[in-house]
Amino acid sequence: MLNTLKSHKDKIAIIFKGQKFSYQELIDKIYEYQKLFKTQISNSDIIALKAIYSFENIAIFLALYLNKNIIALLPNSPNLDEYLKISNANKLINSNHQIQTISPTNTTIKTLNNQSGLIIFSSGTLSKPKAIIHNLNNMIENLKGKRPKSLKIILFLLFDHIGGINTLLSGLMSGSTLIIASDFSPKNICELISKYKANILPTTPSFLNLLLITKEYENHDLSSLKLITYGTERMDENILSRLKNIFKNTKFIQTFGTSETGILPTISKSSTSTYFKLNPNEYKIENGKLFLRSKTMFLGYMGLENNDKWFDSGDLIECDENGYIKIVGRDKEVINVGGKKLTASEVESCILELSQIKDALVYALPCELLGQMVACDVVCDLPKTEAKELIKSHCKAKLERYKIPLKINVVDKINITNRFKKDRKLR
Numbered sequence: 001m002l003n004t005l006k007s008h009k010d011k012i013a014i015i016f017k018g019q020k021f022s023y024q025e026l027i028d029k030i031y032e033y034q035k036l037f038k039t040q041i042s043n044s045d046i047i048a049l050k051a052i053y054s055f056e057n058i059a060i061f062l063a064l065y066l067n068k069n070i071i072a073l074l075p076n077s078p079n080l081d082e083y084l085k086i087s088n089a090n091k092l093i094n095s096n097h098q099i100q101t102i103s104p105t106n107t108t109i110k111t112l113n114n115q116s117g118l119i120i121f122s123s124g125t126l127s128k129p130k131a132i133i134h135n136l137n138n139m140i141e142n143l144k145g146k147r148p149k150s151l152k153i154i155l156f157l158l159f160d161h162i163g164g165i166n167t168l169l170s171g172l173m174s175g176s177t178l179i180i181a182s183d184f185s186p187k188n189i190c191e192l193i194s195k196y197k198a199n200i201l202p203t204t205p206s207f208l209n210l211l212l213i214t215k216e217y218e219n220h221d222l223s224s225l226k227l228i229t230y231g232t233e234r235m236d237e238n239i240l241s242r243l244k245n246i247f248k249n250t251k252f253i254q255t256f257g258t259s260e261t262g263i264l265p266t267i268s269k270s271s272t273s274t275y276f277k278l279n280p281n282e283y284k285i286e287n288g289k290l291f292l293r294s295k296t297m298f299l300g301y302m303g304l305e306n307n308d309k310w311f312d313s314g315d316l317i318e319c320d321e322n323g324y325i326k327i328v329g330r331d332k333e334v335i336n337v338g339g340k341k342l343t344a345s346e347v348e349s350c351i352l353e354l355s356q357i358k359d360a361l362v363y364a365l366p367c368e369l370l371g372q373m374v375a376c377d378v379v380c381d382l383p384k385t386e387a388k389e390l391i392k393s394h395c396k397a398k399l400e401r402y403k404i405p406l407k408i409n410v411v412d413k414i415n416i417t418n419r420f421k422k423d424r425k426l427r
Contacts, residue, residue, distance in 0.1 A: 001066070001173070004172075004173055006023070010024065014058065014177070015178070017180075030066070033059055040099050041099065044114075045069055046072055046087060046089040047072065047089060048072045048083075048084055048093070048102070049074065049092075050076065050094075051074055052076055053155055053180045053181075060097065065116045065137075069117075070117035070119060072089045073119065076160075076418070083129065086130070111299045116135075119302070120259055131301060132301060133298060135296075135299060143169055146173045152176065152177045152224075153200045154189065154200065154202070154203075155178050156201060156207070156420075157419075161419060162257055162263060163231060163232060179198055187214070193224065194221045199224055200225075200226070201229070203420070204230060204233060208239065208243055217246060223249070226249075226251065228252050229252075231255035233421045234328075234345055235254065236345070236349055237274050240274060251271050252268070252271040252272075261293070261294045261296065262298075265279060266278060269324045274326050276324060277325070282294050283325075285325075288317060289315065289317065290313045291311065291313065292310065292311045292313050293309055293310050298311075314330050315327050316329045328346065335364040335372055335374055336371055337373060338371060339371075344424075348361070350398045350399055351376065351394070351395070351405075353398075354390060357378050357387075358381075360414070361376060361422055373407070374405045374407075376391075377414060378410055380410065382410075387408070391405065
């Protein structure tokens, strides 16, 4: 990897808080940390690192990789001790970039065979977070041979997110410039794109819809933006259509992957379609559900090796006649109304057909008679009574009776998580 970085030595690698760092400066900083770690860290140690983007932390991450360490990327969370415990890390690099010993012994992960490892965590939305173990050598090897590019990429997806790690590593391997965002508001992201003439924004559908709602794109020159990639959650076609009408010269590509499988290469049907293709050898569909395997498949969860050839993604899928697939929802988000099942996303799509509705979140509420009933929160500028009547009338014309929301709340905003996904916690 160092040879690849050296081939880009005169280019700008990272822009952080207004300061530009060349690839040569990044290499020098990696060497500096390698020298520092040499006497304090064994190559089998599990090292915990707070997953906050900075020039220093990126250099530390790469130095630990070259030292064949197992790197546990800790989410920026108040539950830091819980993540430390789950990771089995025996050392921590603190905010001052100093090494703290947590445990005198370390956990050997035999499946890594003395190669560098990566530990990231499941979101833990509905259960306790799991420590997911990857072979980092394998992930980086999979990115080798990338054609050198002079692109400017916004680092939007978080450092402890598989999409963020993929953006970071693929950007460095191709010699691109990575622009670190410290503030993820639409205003700040638009300012970064405008100031540094960024070409690529990897992000989420929820953030893109927030961009539509705030209309921050009207206040900045975003003409340099050639590509927007979106993933981590389902994109609604109505939202995508609105985006394409605004960003007419920007290409939209759907990315796809999971924390367990890594990011899989995709081919979008078009910039206005949510259908995409995967390598046919890397997926199968059983009972409408998507199962995956990949070259960057995880080794297992901490304390539990992965012996399955296929990973159950939990995504519900539709296929077209040309082999393209579309995510229609998640198995955990299926609503059961008196034995009849529906996906929340189907109802959301119907509601978002209305131009007056800026955002919508559909979910299940308990119902004594039917078990569950459909409810929704919507964002719009209409008076509440008018909004509710409009939605009910539209849904009655478009949906079967059991899919029509029985409870409609007009809200100021739809809550999103720190990963910029709709917050779909069970109510």
